[in-house]
Amino acid sequence: MTTQYKVCSCNHTMPLNAAAGAALGEVLGTPPLAPASQLCRREVGGYLEALDGVDRVVVGCTQEQALFSELAEQKQAVAPIRFVNLRESGGWGKEAKQSLPKMAALLAAAALPDPEPVPTVDYDSGGQALLIGPAARVLPWARRLSSQLQVSVLLTSGDAGHPLLERSMPVFSGTRVSVDGWLGAFKVSWQQANPIDLELCTRCNACVSACPENAIDLNYQINLDACTSHRDCMKACGAIGAIDFQREETQRGGDFDLVFDLSDQPLITLHQPPQGYFAPGADPFAQAEQAVQMTQLVGQFSKPKFFVYKEKICAHSRNQAIGCNACVEVCSAQAIGHAGNHIKVNPNLCVGCGACTTVCPSGALSYAYPRATDLGRRIKTMLAAYAGAGGHQPALLLHSQERGAEMLLELGRLAGTGALRGLPARLMPVELHHVASVGIDGWLGAIAHGAANVLVLASGEEAPQYLEALEKQIEVAQAILNGLGYEGRHIELLRASNARELDRKLQEFQLRPPVAVPAQRAVFNIASEKRTTLEFVFEHLLKYAPAPRTEVALPAGAPFGSVSVNASACTLCMSCVGACPESALLDNPNLPQLRFIEKNCVQCGLCETTCPENAISLTPRLLLGDAAKQPAVLNEAQPYHCIRCSKPFGTLQMIENMLSKLSLHGAFAGNIERLKMCSDCRVIDMMENKKEASILEVKR
Numbered sequence: 001m002t003t004q005y006k007v008c009s010c011n012h013t014m015p016l017n018a019a020a021g022a023a024l025g026e027v028l029g030t031p032p033l034a035p036a037s038q039l040c041r042r043e044v045g046g047y048l049e050a051l052d053g054v055d056r057v058v059v060g061c062t063q064e065q066a067l068f069s070e071l072a073e074q075k076q077a078v079a080p081i082r083f084v085n086l087r088e089s090g091g092w093g094k095e096a097k098q099s100l101p102k103m104a105a106l107l108a109a110a111a112l113p114d115p116e117p118v119p120t121v122d123y124d125s126g127g128q129a130l131l132i133g134p135a136a137r138v139l140p141w142a143r144r145l146s147s148q149l150q151v152s153v154l155l156t157s158g159d160a161g162h163p164l165l166e167r168s169m170p171v172f173s174g175t176r177v178s179v180d181g182w183l184g185a186f187k188v189s190w191q192q193a194n195p196i197d198l199e200l201c202t203r204c205n206a207c208v209s210a211c212p213e214n215a216i217d218l219n220y221q222i223n224l225d226a227c228t229s230h231r232d233c234m235k236a237c238g239a240i241g242a243i244d245f246q247r248e249e250t251q252r253g254g255d256f257d258l259v260f261d262l263s264d265q266p267l268i269t270l271h272q273p274p275q276g277y278f279a280p281g282a283d284p285f286a287q288a289e290q291a292v293q294m295t296q297l298v299g300q301f302s303k304p305k306f307f308v309y310k311e312k313i314c315a316h317s318r319n320q321a322i323g324c325n326a327c328v329e330v331c332s333a334q335a336i337g338h339a340g341n342h343i344k345v346n347p348n349l350c351v352g353c354g355a356c357t358t359v360c361p362s363g364a365l366s367y368a369y370p371r372a373t374d375l376g377r378r379i380k381t382m383l384a385a386y387a388g389a390g391g392h393q394p395a396l397l398l399h400s401q402e403r404g405a406e407m408l409l410e411l412g413r414l415a416g417t418g419a420l421r422g423l424p425a426r427l428m429p430v431e432l433h434h435v436a437s438v439g440i441d442g443w444l445g446a447i448a449h450g451a452a453n454v455l456v457l458a459s460g461e462e463a464p465q466y467l468e469a470l471e472k473q474i475e476v477a478q479a480i481l482n483g484l485g486y487e488g489r490h491i492e493l494l495r496a497s498n499a500r501e502l503d504r505k506l507q508e509f510q511l512r513p514p515v516a517v518p519a520q521r522a523v524f525n526i527a528s529e530k531r532t533t534l535e536f537v538f539e540h541l542l543k544y545a546p547a548p549r550t551e552v553a554l555p556a557g558a559p560f561g562s563v564s565v566n567a568s569a570c571t572l573c574m575s576c577v578g579a580c581p582e583s584a585l586l587d588n589p590n591l592p593q594l595r596f597i598e599k600n601c602v603q604c605g606l607c608e609t610t611c612p613e614n615a616i617s618l619t620p621r622l623l624l625g626d627a628a629k630q631p632a633v634l635n636e637a638q639p640y641h642c643i644r645c646s647k648p649f650g651t652l653q654m655i656e657n658m659l660s661k662l663s664l665h666g667a668f669a670g671n672i673e674r675l676k677m678c679s680d681c682r683v684i685d686m687m688e689n690k691k692e693a694s695i696l697e698v699k700r
Contacts, residue, residue, distance in 0.1 A: 003111045004050040004079075005030060007060035007086065007103075008039035013416065014091035020100055027104040027388045028111070040064040044071065051077040058110045060086040060103070082110040088412020089429055093422025101391030102428050108385035115374040120302040121347040125184040125257040125276065126150070127298035132177060132188075133262030135159040135219055137282070141260065141291060142169060148295045152256065154190060155198075155219070156263065163218030164203060171198045173221055174252060179259055179267045182348040183276030183297060189253035194221045200242035207243060210236035258294055262287070271463035272333035272351045275303075304369045306352035306433075311342040314364035315604035318579040323606035327356035327365055332463035354437025355466045358473060361559030361602035362582060363530030367437045372533065375438070376445055376526020382428055383450040383521065393514050395427045395453035396446055397494075398435050403459040405431060410499040420503040424510050427455070436466040440477045440559075441526070441533040443491050447481065448540045450521035452514065457502070458495045467493065476558045480538075480622055483554075485547025488515030518544035535599070542624050550625045558620040561603045563596050565634040569615035570594070571654045572637055576607035576616060586631060592639050592651045595631040598623045643673065644681040 005028060009016040021033035036043040039061065050057055051072055059068055062085040072081055084106045090099030129149040131138045136159040142151050152170040154177065164171060174190030181187050196207070201220050208216045211233050215226035222233070222243075229245070237243045259277045261267050266279035273279065278294055280286035315324040318341055327343060328336050335349035336356060345356075345365070357367040366372060379396065386394045399408060408429055415422025423429065432438060435456050443454045456474075458467055474491050481490050489512065496502035522540045527533045542548055554560060563585065572592050577585045584600035585607055587593065608616045637651035658675050671689075674682045 001055040001113070002053075003028075003030070003056045003058060004054040005033055005058045005060070005107055005111075006036070006039060006047055006050050007033055007107075008036040008043075010037075010061070010063075010087055010091070012037050014087060015097045015099075016086075016091070016103075023100060023389065024104055024107065027385055028108055040067055047071070048075060051075060051079055051081075054079050056080055056082065056111060058082045058084060058107055060084050060107060063087065080114075084110045085409075085412075087416070088409050088422075090423055090425060092412055092416035093420075094415070095422070095425035098425035101386045101389035101394075102425060104389040105382040105386040105391075105394075105428050109378050109382045112378060112381060115370055118368045118371075119305040121305050121350075123183045123275070123301040123303075123348070125297050125299060125301070127258070128152070128256050129258040129260055129294065130154055130186070130188055130254070130256040131260045131262065132156065132179075132267065135162045135164075137262040137287075139164070141262065141287065145260075145291060145295065149258070149298070152254070154188070155221075158217065158219030158221045160217045160219065164198070164220055167203065172252065173198050177263075177267055179261070179277065182274040183301070184257045185348070186256045186259050186274075186276065187253065188256060188259065189251060192247065192250040192252045194224075195243050195245045195247055196220050196222055197242050197244070197247075200240065202240055202242070204240075206236035206238075207233035258297060260291070260294060270333055272353065274333070274349055275351075304352065305347050306350055306354065306367065306369045306437075307345060307347075307357060308366045308368050309343070309345055310364050310366075312364075313362045313581060314342050315362050315581045315602050315606060316343050316364075317341045318581060318606050319610065321579065321606060321609045323579075323581075323604035323609065324361060324602070326359040326361070326469075330355045330359050330465050330469050332465060352437070353434040353463070353466060355434075355463075355469055358436055358439030359469050360530070361604065366528065366530065369433055369437075371528060372441065372526055372530070373528050375432075375442065376533075379430065379442075379446050379451075380449045380525070382430075383446070386428065387450055387521065391426060393426055393452040393517075394450060395424070395455060396451050397423070397427050397429045397455045397457055398432055398438055399429060399457040400435050400459060400461065401431050401433055403461045404435065404457050407457070407459055407496065407499050407502055411502055414499055414503075420500065421507060422503070424506060426452075427506070434462075436462060436470060439473050439530075441530045441537070443474075443477050444480070444537045444541070445522075445526050445533055447486075447490055448518060448522040448524075448537045450517070452490065452517050453509075454491045455494045455509070456492070458493055460495075460497045467495075472555075472557060475555050479554050479558075480552055481541070483552030483622070484541055484545035484549065486516040486518075486541070486545070488513065490515050490517075516546055520544060538622070538624055550623060550627060552622040552624070554620040554622055556620055557603075558622075559602050560598075560622045561601060561618055561620040562598055562623065563601060563607060563634065564617045564619060565594060566613075566615040566617075567635045569613045570611075570635045571613060571657060572635060572651050573612065573654070575610050575612060579606045579610040581606065585634075591636065592648075593636040594634045596634050597629065597631050599628040640676075642678040642681050643676045644685070645678065647678050649678040 016035040021035045025032040039047055057079050062083045065083045086103050090102045127149045130152045131142050132154045134157040135155050138153055139162045142153050145151050155173045173194050174192050177190040179188050212230055213226045215223040234243045261279040278290040280290045333349050333351050335346045337344050354367040357365045414420040446454050470493050477491050496505055524536045574587050577587050582600045582602055584597050586595045603618055637653055639648035640650045640652045640655045641648050663672050
């Protein structure tokens with residue numbers, strides 16, 4: 001597949017000359033590149049020529065992306081075009097002259113084939129919008145939006161200065177409002193507590209005139225504090241029947257496509273509310289901005305299905321006992337819930353943060369946008385190109401495609417003026433849908449493939465629980481690296497709210513001493529299964545470890561560890577074996593043994609929770625080498641043989657416990673020897689004993 005690269009020095013503001021073009025061509029496996037200086041202006045003909053006869057075009061400029069796309073469309077170019085920001089990513093800044101390896105890495109990654117498309121989640125919105133809140137806010141917006149949306153109104157309080165005029169839209173009143181659902185499928189319920197039903201009311205004003213206490217204004221809701229129960233309003237309303245003082249908190253509700261919540265406090269307080277729900281509160285600027293967004297959500301929409309779920313290896317629950325609950329606890333959209341022995345993820349509520357896949361210890365939940373294999377290939381390609389161009393101590397900066405990308409763009413622009421230093425030459429940006437979607441397997445995979453550091457940029461848009469989860473995962477990953485002798489801080493969460501703060505923290509990062517890394521870059525590809533990738537990573541890290549060891553202590557909550565059994569309490573009932581979802585705990589079909597394969601254990605705790613004797617405890621650690629893959633015997637016992645046929649059917653400890661607990665039970669009184677028999681012999685003995693009374697012989 002042929003790729004044409006077009007790079008530009010942006011009017012000689014970047015160090016891209018003929019020598020740099022030759023070096024880039026050598027790394028990218030193409031003839032020497034001929035950097036332009038005004039590709040978007042007087043040299044645009046070179047860009048147009050590059051569109052012919054190739055499979056792909058990579059343009060090292062995002063500033064004029066719209067122009068280049070329009071020109072390609074006018075020419076009816078067939079080759080897809082990729083755009084790479086070389087300028088703000090390193091072409092401008094204090095270390096621009098050392099940024100050639102980074103540019104090679106970014107260009108090489110842009111030339112990769114497109115990943116396979118992921119499944120989509122569909123929404124259908126007809127524009128039925130419900131506006132909720134006090135009349136003073138809701139009614140003006142209802143009038144503004146009614147020409148573009150099918151507006152309904154739910155008033156939580158009235159306002160004499162904003163009367164209800166002609167009946168142009170459904171109007172309800174109520175309190176205790178509940179909103180559930182998503183774009184195109186919201187279910188809203190409320191309690192109709194006021195005596196006047198606004199949908200039945202004709203706004204004839206008869207009740208307003210009849211009320212002796214003036215407790216009714218042009219919002220047509222009765223002020224119950226002022227009302228003294230004359231009921232003159234009911235008489236005036238007459239057969240219309242809009243007023244009913246016997247109405248006691250009638251439950252009402254409806255289905256809507258969009259919800260515009262103008263309450264002082266949002267009805268949905270999630271960090272990631274459902275799509276189609278807007279809660280600007282009292283802020284007029286936020287109201288205007290979100291009202292525009294809402295008007296654009298009419299029609300059919302789709303988004304990626306961000307996750308893949310393999311329930312077979314899910315360690316959430318077994319036999320009504322909860323084990324791992326990490327994904328449920330971390331989700332900021334409440335898209336994940338308990339569903340029997342497994343979980344259920346609502347794809348309509350999922351917003352694609354990927355934190356659930358990062359904290360999932362088994363890999364039952366994996367991220368699909370991009371898939372681990374696609375992201376791994378991109379990172380591996382970048383690191384290989386960086387090394388091929390002579391770069392040293394490469395670092396990755398994982399950032400979000402929204403606020404994170406904006407911050408990097410601002411940082412690069414300010415660096416171009418000399419106000420800030422800009423991105424270090426060895427730091428390569430990697431754009432993600434959300435930074436919480438990459439975890440231990442991705443970070444350590446990058447280290448194995450040659451990265452010295454992995455920085456995760458938290459720009460302030462993340463839910464607090466995401467940052468807490470990332471910190472814990474980073475602690476585990478760093479403990480593994482340091483435990484194997486790789487000194488220094490390789491992985492860290494970089495918190496910055498603006499470009500200047502980011503620049504300052506990057507300068508601090510640059511002043512740290514170099515970290516220890518594997519002597520050789522790994523050649524394996526990142527797998528789709530998290531535990532498979534980690535197995536490859538651990539093998540590589542151990543092989544080149546400065547201080548190799550087969551056991552590394554890990555902090556509490558790590559997804560790796562051992563299981564210990566109190567042999568004096570364990571009866572080898574094998575309840576833990578039945579509960580283990582990862583086949584880490586095994587029995588022995590030939591002997592009364594409990595065995596353990598540590599490589600498979602995810603420390604979910606189901607065995608510990610299930611054990612009836614409380615004989616199991618967990619210890620976080622990482623065991624490496626063959627010992628982690630081989631079954632280890634945790635407990636074994638002398639088999640007990642049937643006193644009648646000599647067949648082994650239990651353990652000595654189990655039979656002794658049965659004898660002590662059941663010897664006084666009525667079913668075995670006088671026949672205690674039957675507890676020492678296997679199930680077949682026990683039945684035979686019962687049938688042979690003619691002295692025992694049968695239940696059929698017992699008289700009523």
